[in-house]
Amino acid sequence: MHLSAENLAARRGEDLIFTNVSFSLSSGEALILTGRNGSGKSTLLRVVAGLLKQEKGCVVFTDSKGESDRPACEVSHYLGHRNAMKSELTVAENLSFWKTFLGDMPGGSSLDIDEAADAVGLAGITHLPFGYLSAGQQRRIAFAKLLVAYRPIWILDEPTAALDATADRLLAQLITAHQRSGGIVLAATHQPLGLSNAREMRMTGFAGVNAGVWG
């Protein structure tokens, strides 16, 4: 399995945010995007997740059979800045929705709702409305969404935002387990995630790009 990006460029509004961004990740690998605020980390993640159309370049996912006919967004979990949960619904209802909506892909397995809540250290509160949870608890449950439906690629934007040190370690363990089972991780962060098999790519925005590339 393989995820690659070739010469990506992206625009937000009128502004060109980056050009010529390439990477290549195989099963079990992680790429951590770092860089100052506004350098384009979220933009790159959104392009790979299929939420934003790139200006140039391409993203290619190749499955374990060597086939590249599925877009990366179809085989990815995307955890953005927002948690994508309904405040009025209980934790169990939110996770059940995502489990049913996303379903599993071939090649891996998922947890049931209680197992996923347990995996993020929040067993026993799945009956509560999501809106009652603290910011860190909400983030943990947003992470549990990744566990209730199998996707080989995890795209994570500031996954540790609002998390305490225990949750940081828990999340690193879950990411590591995903990598060990052959998964690929692409994450943006300002804090070290404590992953072992991870490379870093520092985003610089458009500032360092040579003039003239748009010829």
Ligand SMILES: Nc1ncnc2c1ncn2[C@@H]1O[C@H](COP(=O)(O)OP(=O)(O)OP(=O)(O)O)[C@@H](O)[C@H]1O
């Ligand atoms: N919808 C939009 N329209 C116009 N410009 C945008 C839009 N969204 C983001 N931008 C700009 O794109 C640039 C890159 O933003 P992006 O969110 O990718 O940065 P980032 O590296 O993730 O930053 P941070 O570390 O603050 O999360 C910023 O200058 C931002 O102002």
